[in-house]
Amino acid sequence: MLKNKKNIKVMKLAAITMLFINVQGCGENVNKSDEKDGSVTALSLNGKEESHIHDNSTHSHTSKRIVKPEDAQQLWIFPESKDKLGSGGLLKIYMDPESHPDASSGFSKYELGVGGALPEHKHNKTEEIAYFISGTGIVINYENDERKETIVKEGYVWYTAPGEWHSFQNTGNEPLKLVFATVPNAKHGLLNFFKKVGVEPGMESSNTLSAEEFAKLASDNDLILKPIKID
Structure with a gap:
């Protein structure tokens, strides 16, 4: 009988521990989601497209990517x-x-x-x-x-x-x-x-250069x- 009671206590303790871990994990996910949403909101308010993490620092930002x-x-x-x-x-x-x-x-x-x-x-x-x-x-x-x-x-x-x-x-x-x-x-x-x-x-073509020039x-x-x- 005592042995059964101990087993029940162990099972209850394990269940409480698992429940605590799950609740804590959900809280962390919510916080991360809030942080991500807050970051996207801030970027949208600033009108910038900085959500891309590609580093384009080595490329020219004045050159046209599409030339018509x-x-x-x-x-x-x-x-x-x-x-x-x-x-x-x-x-x-x-x-x-x-x-x-x-x-x-x-x-x-x-x-x-x-x-x-x-x-x-x-x-x-x-x-x-x-x-x-x-x-x-x-x-x-x-x-x-x-x-x-x-x-x-x-x-x-x-x-x-x-x-x-x-x-x-x-x-x-x-x-x-x-x-x-x-x-x-x-x-x-x-x-x-x-x-x-x-x-x-x-336009008129210029032919002022000599052969050497x-x-x-x-x-x-x-x-x-x-x-x-x-x-």
């Missing part, structure tokens, strides 16, 4: 006249060191006119990745000092490493369109060169023109 077509800087590169692009190129710059100083690469779209071509050149520090959207053309590069021409069209990707001579031509009857990234997003790089020599559509401007922006061999 109308936001791109448009330039004519070597147009036929101020009113006609001709075999020149239409460049649309979406990302460069000025608009996205913290980005690792620049990003642009280029449309090379019918019959147009870029002179053979290389970049000592810059690599390029291009994706052809439409049109037909020829990409020129070198393997073991041997000149190669490769036909490119919609869907083709073209990678150029630093130090490689390269160029491309429009061989079709419509503009050859491509988008390309330049890495790194250097202040004095390929896009800066285009901005120096390009003009806004409809043009070559120096190109070189200063990591665009080295391939010397022309004279037989």
Whole structure:
């Protein structure tokens, strides 16, 4: 009988202990919920979106995450006249060191006119990745000092490493369109060169640079023109 009474007391004590733990746990959950609700309320009152805990301190808060077509800087590169692009190129710059100083690469779209071509050149520090959207053309590069021409069209990707001579031509009857990234997003790089020599559509093109001045401007922006061999 005494043994049964002791067992009953032990069971009662265990039940009371479990009940106390459960009540205490509920109280803690309520407090945590209140704290969370209070925090969200405070954030809402302040009008801030600080509920996200991601650290974006290394990213620029002035750069646009979404760039609309109308936001791109448009330039004519070597147009036929101020009113006609001709075999020149239409460049649309979406990302460069000025608009996205913290980005690792620049990003642009280029449309090379019918019959147009870029002179053979290389970049000592810059690599390029291009994706052809439409049109037909020829990409020129070198393997073991041997000149190669490769036909490119919609869907083709073209990678150029630093130090490689390269160029491309429009061989079709419509503009050859491509988008390309330049890495790194250097202040004095390929896009800066285009901005120096390009003009806004409809503006008179300036041709005041001598051949030596043009070559120096190109070189200063990591665009080295391939010397022309004279037989």
